[in-house]
Amino acid sequence: MIKAPLEVLVMKPKYKTVSVTKDYQIRIQRENFASIDALNNLYCSENIKDFAIIYHNDQSLTLISAYVVCPYCGYLHPIRCIYNPSQSQVNIVYDWSNQELTVVLSNEEEIETKFQSLEIHRFTCPYCHKESNDKHQKTTITIKQEKHKVTIQHQIDILHAKKQRSCIADLNCVLNIPMYEHVEFNIRNGHSCIRYIGNDATPLYILDITNKPTILSNCFLKEWFNRFDIIKQAVKESMQNIAKTIVPTDFSDTLENYVFFTCFVGFDASFYIAMPYHKTTYMFHEHFTNLKRLHNQKTALEYLKSFTFSKKKSIRTLIFKNQGLLFYLHECAILYNTIHDVNVFCNILASKYIFDILMLLHRHPNTHIFFRDCCKVKGASVLSHKFSSTNFNWYDFQNYVINYCSLNHIEQKSEQKKWKKGFCFFNDMISTPYSLPLIHRLSSNVNATIRGYQFITLNNTAECFYAGEALHNCLQSWGDCDSGVVVIKQNSEFIASIEVFNHAIVQARSIGNQHISKYDGLKEVIIDWSKSNNIKCPFDKDE
Known part of the structure; x- marks a missing residue:
């Protein structure tokens, strides 16, 4: 008997295409009614008399309404309809930022043609605040999922590319041919890269971004990724399928974070959230980079x-x-030698705050002083109970610990007396608060470009360090970790930062902690930005 050869099982790539556009759509809805009573009930109860018209003949009654459809969030914005036989021209609306949209019709037959021929140049959605236009900008994003790799691809015009990227400008190729931009994440070797490929699949340029994730800010794909949640979700699902782990929600908001995730794939979600960044290189500490493949090595046990x-x-x-x-064994050893209790140590290792605790010890080694004193005064088990408490606030606790370790011996003794009375240290903040915001409370919807100024929300510790280094201002000493931080760029350079708390601007400063009035027109732009996002601005008149 001759046996047939066994087929080699190979995972076939999975492709998912997402077509997106920045163009608004005009949607016309028609609803027929058999009687005037049924129409009147809807006409009054739904409060649509201001933006709907009735077309009628001998046989039927038709309620016609028109909407602008936001391409980003799908919000339906009504177009106001007025029937006026004496006027034959349609009002031309050039700016749809307001909510009073009006169409004037001269006769019933013009209803659909007039709606579709509106000369609207741009529309700012009142719900998501994103701007769409009539420039017919459309693209198709292809997400390719392989066994160890996720590739995101879309087509760009090389003439457009030459205006943006110096690496493309050096290519000797015909200007009018289409080209493709790939962003590739390879979890097998931990590398990420950007590729530019010609129309005939010829590689034109490749750039390794494993240690330079900020290069993605120049990537054309990033603009589409940031604007459309449908693209974010498709990329996230593909990465989760090959990594066989959950991608943290906050970690999937930017393409840069996928570079980090590719290097350190396969851990608990809290590991990614707590991972510390290097202050000057905008990357992970060298300690983590050297050990990044440790979980796949046989030497891990040794x-x-x-x-x-x-x-x-x-x-x-x-x-x-x-x-x-x-990755934190050194910090684990410090914590264990401080606690000297196996059961308590195991409880803390199993805590959802364990990576935050170890990150704190990694970035601020002297904070072991607090854990030592706390165990001495109140006992090690108290820490374990606090970390498992439902009303425990990590960010308040972290601020307190860092401040406590900066006190002199006498001041620390004074604080220890408070612990004996009630041990409510995590709500009892000491004098000067600690530096950088470590958590953002702002929606990415506040990101905008106004008159050449870019408003960008900072999302994590790394971005705060990076912006603070460039600005040399109070961003490096803002104390409220629950505040949101927005930076302002002009010509790709940081020029100012804004602290926002409880839907109000707390302060705004430019480079070197100078007043924002240093830049002509910046104050007015910030006021416009705050109004568009319903954020209170304290310096409508004065800084």
């Missing part, structure tokens, strides 16, 4: 055994269940 606390089986079990802890 590395773990080099720490004395790993002799306890219960501790080893927890670490191998949550292998992101392998």
Whole structure:
């Protein structure tokens, strides 16, 4: 008997295409009614008499309404309809930022043609605040999912590309041919890159962005990615399918974060949220980069055994269940030697705040002083109980710990007396608050470009460090970790930052902590931005 050869099982690539456009759409809705009573009930109850008209003949009654459809959020914005036989021209509306849209009709037959022929240049959605236009800008994004790789591709015009990127400008190729931009994430080797490919699939240029994620800010794909949630969701699903893990929600908001996720794939979501960044290079600490493939190496067990606390089986079990802890073994050793209690240490390792705790010890090594003093005064078990408490606030706790460790010995003793009375340290903030905002409370909808000024929300610690280094202003000393931070760019350069809390601007400063009046017209632009986002602005008249 001759046996047929076994087929080699190969995972076929999965493709998903998403077509998106920046053009608004005009939607006309028609509803027929058999009687005038049924029409009157709807006409009055739905309060549509201001933006709907009735077309009638001997046989039927038709209610006609028209809407502008936002391409980003799908919001239906009504067009106001007025029937006026004496006027034959349609009002031309050039700016749809207001909510009073009017169409004047001269006769019933013009209803559909007049709606579709409106000369509207731009429409600002009152719901998502994004701007669409009539320039017929459309693209198709293709997401390719392979066994270890996700590729995002779309077509761009090389003539347009030459105006934006110096690397493309150096290419010797025909200007009028289409080209394709690829952004590739390879979780097998942890590398990410941008590729430019010609119409005949010829590679034109490749750029490794593994250690330079900010280069994505010049990527044409990023603009479409940031504007359309449908693209974000498709990329997120593809990455989750090949990584076989959940991509944290906050971590999937930007393309840059996928570069980080590609390097460190396969851990608990809290690991990514707490991972510290390097202050000057806008990247992870070198310690993490050197160990990034540790969870896939056979030497992981030997590395773990080099720490004395790993002799306890219960501790080893927890670490191998949550292998992101392998990156923090040095900090785990400090914490264990401070607590000296296996059960309490295991409870803290299992806490949802464990990576925040270890990140704090990694970035601020002297904070072990607080844990040492706390265990001495109140006992180690108190910490474990606090971390599992439902009303525990990590950001208040972190601020307190950093401030406590900056006090002198006498001041620390004074604080310890307060612990004996009630141990409510996490709500009892000391004098000067700590530096950078570590969490953002602003929606990405506040991002906008007004008269050449870009307003960009900072999303994480790395972006705060990066912007603070460029601005050299109070961004590096703002204390309320619950505040949102927005930076302002002009010609791709940081020029100012704004602190927002509780839907109000707390302060705004330019480079070197100078007043924003240094830049002509900037104050007025900030006022316009705040009004468009329903944010109170304290310096409508004065800074």
